[in-house]
Amino acid sequence: MTLHLFSSRINHRRFLVVPALLALLLSLAPEFALALAPPARTEAATVAATPPGAVISSGHRLATEAGLQILAEGGNAFDAAVAVSSTLSVVEPISSGLGGGGFFLLHDARTGKDVMLDAREYAPESATPAAFLDKNGELDRDRSVNGPWSAGIPGLPAALVELAGKHGRLPLAQSLAPSIRIARDGFPVYARMAKGYQSRREVMERYPGTRAVYLRNGKPIAEGDIFRQPELAHTLELLASKGFDGFYRGETARKLLKGVKQAGGRWTAEELAGYRVKQRTPLSFDYHGWKITTAPPPSSGGIALVEMLQILEPWKLEELDEAHRIHLVVEAMRRAYRDRTFFLGDPDFVDMPLAVLASRDYAQGLRATIHPDKATPSDLLSGKPTPLEDDETTHFSIIDAQGNRVGATQTVNLLYGSGLIPAGTGVLLNNEMDDFALKPGTPNAFGVMGYEANAPKAGKRMLSSMTPTFMESPDRVVVLGTPGGSRIITMVLLGILGYDAGLSPQQVSALPRYHHQWLPDVISAESGAFSTQVADALKAMGHEVDLPGDTAAGGRGSSHVWGSLQTVMWDRKAGTLSGGSDPRNPVAEARVVEQASP
Template identity: 70%
Template sequence: MKPVRTWAVAILLPLLLSLLAPALAGVPSSPPVIAAHPPGAAIASGHALATEAGLQILRAGGNAFDAAVTVSATLSVVEPISSGLGGGGFFLLHDARTGKDVFLDARETSPEAATPARFLDAAGALDRNRSENGPWSAGIPGLPAALVELAHKYGKLPLATTLAPAIRIARDGFPVYARMESGYGERRAVMERYPGTRAVFLADGHPPKVGETFRQPDLARTLQAIADKGFDGFYRGPVADRLLAGVRAEGGKWTAAELAGYRIREREPLRFLYHQWTITTAPPPSSGGVALAEILQMASGWDLRALDPAHRVHILVEAMRRAYRDRTIHLGDPDFVRVPVARLASADYAAGLRASINPDKATPSSLLPGQPAPLEDNETTHFSIIDRDGNRVSATQTINLLYGSGLVAPGTGVLLNDEMDDFALKPGTPNAFGVMGFAANAPKPGKRMLSSMAPTFMESPDKVAILGSPGGSRIITEVLLGILGYDDGLTAQQVTQVPRFHHQWLPDVISAENGALDPATVKALQAMGHTVNAGEAPWGNMQTVEWDKRGNTLSGGSDPRNPVGKAAVLPQP
């Protein structure tokens, strides 16, 4: 992979335009032709089988929302390391017929029994084993409800059709890939505690091996129950009974009422302007949209393209620092706490924060640094879809850490999430991703934990881009750099290759992929007072599609950091 340096593009694009200017000076101007509909459809997802399954549904007459059901369910089968029916997600939708954008919140919810005291050890410290592993770490899943909502309210095809590819792949199997094998190795000690998990992942007598066929017959039957009975196929009846029994057998406590009472929340997306782009993105309980609005509006006070690499990174890092501080203090589930979204996302608020940025010197973070934030390159997944009518989906779904809680409820094939760790279980104590929280993100019955997932649309007068990525607390900065890549004129594939760097207030360090920052830039940043870790392994898995209305072309980009992902364009028949 040869990453694209955005500052290189910033230098070359103006130079190219200046060279072309004399030749264009004598050409009569005419209004650009802007296409009303895309010339086909495009899908980018974290696994080729999911992308191909989505294209199959589009060929069968489905729309982007039908394809989203198929891609989401297929990813739940082929990426157990990243997401699944036992987790949740966010779905950002654009209905081309009405012009309406809507945000489907399928985030997991806290069980009533999961009080903060349940996650403390005898000394009053956070019990990380309980918050990250097994039944107590799992929230009530939301993804199955999202599949039903998408199909019934927005799709054209029945669930029996859109879930058929995922059911077939779960039943017949798919080849194990390297991330599955290595991830199992990291989580093996936890996963093999539970008989339901052993029945799935040790079915052949040994852990998954690259190239072997991995089959999940119980998961196929659970998907079939959803296809047959919709919401009740998962949240009531035999599947629900098995989920409850599986959690109870390992010492946890869910109730039938909590499962049956789960509901999707339909929310108004967050919108703001950056240069010529309208950015439509995730509202709380995601912190992603608010943080993006803060960072980009702070950064808009500088011409980033005109800055040298070190100052460009410095300005963005200072904006990241301030946005992540606000994330920690203010954000939570808006159904339970008052989140000052309008103020935090306003241009005036950003201007006030911008005024506190010294353009040549780092601002030390307020508190003592915590532990370095672990990577989440193998966890969570994202897909982007646009259809021939212009309907769009940007969706990010997860079970949190590698293989979630590690617990498969026997007889269901459902690997449960460990999203309870995303709550502030002990105020002021960092979670698995090194981010902290306080009262706004404390668990309460039915409450949704704060997330960084940031499915996003970008729209200018002549372009539409759909993007998102996994990455834990780094999702926000990955999407940020993707937005800046599109703003710099990069193609969809180039956007996925942009080198990544990150700052999240605490720990007070710039993290960067190996090679993302050259030695001179690192030295200049250090001279400004930054601590820089410039040698980290690559992270993230961006999936994006772009519609160029002026040329009426579609393109997709799939992150080369993930070799099993795929972006594909389906031409207009």
């Protein structure tokens, strides 16, 4: 496996080796042999023709339509990404928006270069750890997830400007036109949106700006209502006409600052105007003949994928029974998530031993600690739990007729973010500050903890699980990604393994999902993901298995699924395009269109 990594701040002396207890575990384990194969050689990708058209998969059909419209008007994948992203910001306020941020993984077909636009939010100067403690010195939960103190400086509008200005072919105003129209004219409220509002209603109705958007004659939005957002349309129009200054300076900025101040928070004009998208070099490595390109820090996903796939690479997973295959994948997850907790953060602030974490020797050492028939207790991997990100995120994937591609994951964190819309903007602010370790060793909203590497500082970006990813083999090109909080990384892992096994995009998007994140020491799984026999076999190996929807397998009986994986594939050998839209999301859509390459 060849690895290409960029890290300007590597300090090997700060790296912590695998605990000695693991070596003891290995010495106590009986000898064993599993079906092993030498690492596959990566053959040079053949030069292929351009795709026969374009394909877009997104979390909402209106966003997919917006992207296809921009392609039909002469735009490329990057112009379409502006349209899809901004439209998702209008139609999926539960998941993302102009008040949030995201990661945009880009491939330029003309140059062959990959880049990631890091549009993650960052901490304002006022957001010190002490600002999130109550009078007893405990974490103030309400402040960390609700209202102005929970919001980082938004990054998504800057990413849209950067996409259009540096990568697109069309004016920003043209690519934003569909989202402006939909914000002004409205769209039908869907079930998840209405249900999510009810769960956040108490918080959202604290703020006059939010009430003005979400209440009609005192009544909240309901499924089937036409949801119009004229103030958001105006904010998008200012962004379209003035670019960066249309959001981060001038009228919109003044309204944002006023709304945050009136709600009790502290942002400054300098912090807004000082926001910049960061261009990051993606992580790139080989797995079974695939070139995998994925998100670098401050995403934790890429490094975790490198670790997990390098651990798994020598095993012939397809020759194992289902329980043992899941066992090995879970053990790889367990080890990668432990490292995620301690070492990863914003690369502009934190020294990270990326080269060590991603090395073949390190993966070999971790692999040697995995027993073929027994779970490794997580308390033998010393440490404490992992910072998370909520399920309410969104992802889209694009390939255009020139072979350009975009994988983008964007979010406002929790359901409807902070709940705060500064009056007159229509912009729902994120609550990403809770993704920092606001008080080391104290669980955040999801019952998990973080440490110094992910502590808040002015201008620092919080750790994320968002993992937009490309896969490329001699005959196939794939883009995939998903929402799902800390489960994003393991869903992308399962998607990669699915494509490696020869599945189609739709089959990959529908794969049953399971997850292990080191602590809590439990395999969580979707309803119906495991049969009773597989669950019993995993339990016999020492795994705790949480099956919420399957009472026959020992679960609690409530239905539970997660994620909304959106993926597209160009089969260069067959000359076809295809997309997979997650069946768990009834408003998502993948669509292929014929489009001549200019």
